[in-house]
Amino acid sequence: MKICVIGLGSMGKRRIRLLKRIRPDAVLTGIDQNPERAGSVFEEYGIDTYASLEEIKAEQDCAFVCTPPQYHGGIIKSCLEKGLHVFSEINLIDDLYDENIRLAEQRGKTLFLSSTPFYKEEMRLIDSRVKENGRACGYRYHVGQYLPDWHPWDALDDFFASSKKTNGCRELLAIELPWLLHTFGEIEHMHVVKGRFTGLGLEFPDTYFIQMEHAGGSVGSLVIDVVSREAVRKLEVFHEDFYIRWDGTPDSLYEKDILSGEMKQVPAGDYIHEEGYGEFINEYAYAKE
Structure with a gap:
């Protein structure tokens, strides 16, 4: 399985750490526009990092959306449109909420909201x-x-x-x-x-x-x-x-x-x-x- 983790702050790093432990066979990729965070993840976890989903050449199966919550709606929509299953950290605003639920149903994709x-x-x-x-x-x-x-x-x-x-x-x-x-x-x-x-x-x-x-x-x-x-x-x-x-x-x-x-x-x-x-x-x- 190919999994991209979008947002490489503390939550993104936690998801990478846990995914490497739970799914050691998964191919992980990190996405963050901040070169310092991206570089830190590359050094610490040895995974390739990019500034955007569009830069990744290999098709992905699933995305973990770990950015600040104000960006979740648009990122989730983009991932669903690309045919990815999506795991999202907790949402604090309802931007595109209903639209993304409908889109996931239309595309036959899992849209999973964190509730630890x-x-x-x-x-x-x-x-x-x-x-x-x-x-x-x-x-x-x-x-x-x-x-x-x-x-x-x-x-x-x-x-x-x-x-x-x-x-x-x-x-x-x-x-x-x-x-x-x-x-x-x-x-x-x-x-x-x-x-x-x-x-x-x-x-x-x-x-x-x-x-x-x-x-x-x-x-x-x-x-x-x-x-x-x-x-x-x-x-x-x-x-x-x-x-x-x-x-x-x-x-x-x-x-x-x-x-x-x-x-x-x-x-x-x-x-x-x-x-x-x-x-x-x-x-x-x-x-x-």
């Missing part, structure tokens, strides 16, 4: 426990990290998560809401309080406090921010019959044994961590995806 939490063993176990109980419950969930610490190697103004249109809070919500709704039910009522607690000069609120009432009666409190100087992902799910605590990594999932009163660790899969990322970034889930 669905592949986390912790999420699967939490989802299973909540649904096994079968009754409404409560939860409190905080996800946040100081925005300049997301990509310390990039100037903040050059990082898509600092833009109002594709901001960091929007990205965190796009990551977390799908699995929360899958586990606790569709949102029936919601109340949001927004705040600005940094001096970064951002054009969007840097903190969201969200109260949600779900179909079926579950109620949750979600805090999303790009303020916290400690990278945090902390979840508590509570009910009279169970209590679950999770701090963002597979080894931090605990459930209380109601009979003994002890908090017991719940095995939750492998933990593969790449240096330079927050502790809760587990590449095992990316590999399963």
Whole structure:
């Protein structure tokens, strides 16, 4: 299989790293208009790189779209028109969204959108426990990290998560809401309080406090921010019959044994961590995806 990875920043490099591990027989090609990033990938992974898809002479089977999200729509359309299956990182805007879905159907091509939490063993176990109980419950969930610490190697103004249109809070919500709704039910009522607690000069609120009432009666409190100087992902799910605590990594999932009163660790899969990322970034889930 011939696979081109479009966008050779941190996510593009992660996909290349995982593809080489999972599909060592695949022929990989990198695409990026930035010669420094392209050169870095060539040196680190030994794959050919180009500035555009049009420069590649060999026909490709599949494309991984790993550019900043504001460019996804047009790139995905171009790949589908060339007859490629497409894997896309998370989308934060809906440019060409419906059109690309129709185009993929017309061309008989797979168009796959990343949603990594669905592949986390912790999420699967939490989802299973909540649904096994079968009754409404409560939860409190905080996800946040100081925005300049997301990509310390990039100037903040050059990082898509600092833009109002594709901001960091929007990205965190796009990551977390799908699995929360899958586990606790569709949102029936919601109340949001927004705040600005940094001096970064951002054009969007840097903190969201969200109260949600779900179909079926579950109620949750979600805090999303790009303020916290400690990278945090902390979840508590509570009910009279169970209590679950999770701090963002597979080894931090605990459930209380109601009979003994002890908090017991719940095995939750492998933990593969790449240096330079927050502790809760587990590449095992990316590999399963």
